[in-house]
Every structure is written in C-alpha cells, then in structure tokens.
Amino acid sequence: MAARDGQPAGKVSLRLILSDPAVRVVLLMIFVIMLGFGIVAPILPLYARSFGVSYKAASLLISAFAFTRLITDPFSGRIVDRFGERLSAMAGVLIVGVSAFLAGLPSSFRLVVLLRAVGGAGSSVFFSALYSYLLRVVPRDRMARTMSVFYGTLNVGIIAGGPIGGIVAHAFGLASPLFIYSGLCLASGMLYLRFMPQAPSSEAGSGEAISHERAHGAGEGTLEQVRALLRTPAFPTVLVLNLAFSWLATGVYDTLVPLFAKEGLGVSTVGVGAIFAMAVAGEFCFLYPAATMADRVGRRPVVVASFAVMAIMIAAVGWAGSPIMLGLLVAVLGFSSGAAAGAPAAMLSDVAPGRGSGTAVGVFRFAGDLGFMLGPFVAGVSAGAFGFKGAFAVMTIPAIVSVAFALRTKETLVRSRGRAPAELPRTVVQEEPGTL
Helix, strand or coil: CCHHHHCCHHHCCHHHHHCCHHHHHHHHHHHHHHHHHHHHCCCHHHHHHCCCCCHHHHHHHHHHHHHHHHHHHHHHHHHHHHHCHHHHHHHHHHHHHHHHHHHCCCCCHHHHHHHHHHHHHHHHHHHHHHHHHHHHHCCHHHHHHHHHHHHHHHHHHHHHHHHHHHHHHHHHCCCHHHHHHHHHHHHHHHHHHHHCCCCCCHHHHHHHHHHHHHHHCCCHHHHHHHHHHHCCCHHHHHHHHHHHHHHHHHHHHHHHHHHHHHHHCCCCHHHHHHHHHHHHHHHHHHHHHHHHHHHHCCHHHHHHHHHHHHHHHHHHHCCCCCHHHHHHHHHHHHHHHHHHHCHHHHHHHHHCCCCCHHHHHHHHHHHHHHHHHHHHHHHHHHHHHHHHHHHHHHCCHHHHHHHHHHHCCCCCCCCCCCCCCCCCCCCCCCCCCCCC
C-alpha cells in the first residue's frame, strides 16, 4: 500500500484520477444509479402525501429506506466476502430496482413504505462494494479529490434526474419516476457485472478473515477493530461529519425543501425539480476546488468553514419568501455542502488506511445512514410542530455539532511515509470489495 502515501499531492490532476479504469467504472455506475435517484428524490415526499398522510408519515417513506440500510451496514461486508463481488452487487441492485418498481404500483401507503425498506437492504450491499473499493485502491494523497469526483458524478446524475423527475411526474403521475428508477438500477447492475475489475487481493483477504472468524468467532475481530477506531480521537469526528452530511442530504434537501417549495410557496412539481437541481448544481461547483484544498492544505480548515456556512444557510432557507429566493438560498447552501462533501471520506482514509478498512467503512456508513434515517423523520416532525422556519432551524444542529467536533480534532492529513495515525490490529483482514 505504499502508493497510498508516496506521491506528492501537488502532482495529482483530474486526468490522473480518471486514468484509473476501476475509478472510471465506479463513476459510470454511480452516475446511472444516481440519475434514477435524482428522478425520484424530489417527488418521493409528494408521492407519500398523495396517499393523504401527514408530514410525519410522509417522512417515513424516506426514513424506512435508510433504516434497513442502517441495520444491514454491519453485515454487508461479510455478505460480499461470502458470496463475492459480482453476485452480491447484482443481488443488491436487483432488490433496489424490483422494490422500486413494486412501490410504484397501486397499493397502500404501508406497503409502499415496506417496499422502500426492502430496497434499503439491497442498497447497503451495493454501495458498500463501491465505497470500500475506492477507499482501498485510491492513494491517500488524492483521496479527497477522488471522492470529490465521485460525489460530483453522483451530483451530475441527480442534477440530470431532478428536472426529469418533475417533468415525468407532471406528465405521467407521481408514481412514474419509480419505474424509471427501477430500470436504471438494473442498468447499473449490468455495468457492474460487465466492466467492474476484481478488487486486488480480495481472495486472500477473504480467506484470512474467514480463518480468523473460525478461530475467534465471527464478531470478535470486528468488535476489536471498532474499539481501536473509536479510541482514535479523529474517528468519532469522522462519524459525526458523515452523520451531519447525510442528515443534510435527506432531511433538508430531500424532505424539507420539496415540502416547503410545494406547500409553503406553491411551487409546481416541475419547479421543485428545478430548485433541487439548483442545489446540486451549486454543490457541484465547489466539490473539486474544496477537495484540492483538503488534499493540499488539510481536511480541518475545509471542514470547519464548510459546515459553519452550511449551518447558517440551512436556517436562512426557511426564511425564503418566494420561489426565486428559495432557489438562490438553496444554491448557496449547495456551495457549502459541495465544499464539505469529500472531506469526511478523506479523513476516514487518513484514520483507517489499509488493513481493517472494511470495518471502518462499515461503521462510517452506519453513521451516515443513521443521519439518513433520522434527518427526514426529524424534519417531518419539526415541520408539523414548529412550521417550516422552525424546522429548518432545528435541522442546523448536526452541522453546528460537526464544527465543534472539528475544532477539537487535530489535522488528520499526514504527508510523510511513516505509519498512519491509526493502524488497526493486524489479526483481522476485513477486505470489502467495491456512500451517499
């Protein structure tokens, strides 16, 4: 893994990042599947409301997906190790696609929530493959920039999908984006099956992990690694940052903004898609420049500045008095979230490189999915209890906590070729092949 530390950050270019065929395939896959997600995301709360349910109940349609991802995260790496990359990825994406298709058929709201929950389990297995693959093969000195390209590609898919979702829903009904999402999930699975390179040393890693599990018990080694990670001062900060970023994505962007636009300002479904696209377009503008700074200057300054601005802008969005003002404020919010997007994963690479990375990714994704699940639920409850202004104010809390944690954490970027800040126990190899 010497390549992770050897190259000066200044020599890394976007062309160099994209020259890696494995990275290119991951980017293509994530674009296809997030195009489908972008088509669905702005419409999903409105689809829930079409069943005549409350704001609180509508938020469950998003939280259910996150809840099953959350409880599946600790096991997704083991599933991939046992059944292999291709089979696990295909099974995961098929579950997401089929459940989305069935959720769009005429049914009860409870059944739709159940089907979205089933899709969350498939999503956990599929995305753990992509996330830990990048963490394992990308050199540390370009991790923030690579992850910024990853998130940028993700956001390009959402940007393209947002307006399409609004137009499709307007023309064919609120359930129609789910059918398109289903088809794109299947297309992403075919890309994985056809083009995804085998992860390096995955077979050896899996064999060592299985041997250790037989000797010491399946969960003992993983718990050992989790304890070691949590004793590292920077790792809890990484978890808080990822929770806060996911909270923002689902609680603010995917829940409060569409509901506020539609029911607070009277914006059409097409307009909701356009506002959503403005958010991710603003995010896209700052992804790579901020990631370059995180790789060259350090993670901590980028995190503190971006999450502080994020907290201010979340509160400000609730005071928008017109659709135009809402779009402008959401775009500025996108600037801050774009600046923050790559830093948590880059800090994770600093804290837990190489051996034990699968466990680190599992805990990292668990924290993100906790925010993914809680964000929409708290947003829905807050909107019903305090109105939209109060709800947006409540949603600033994780960003504020993130700034506090970042301020008390030392810089994690280490440019020397010496040992990483947090080398994990070498008795277990939890190598996961393949996080928003």
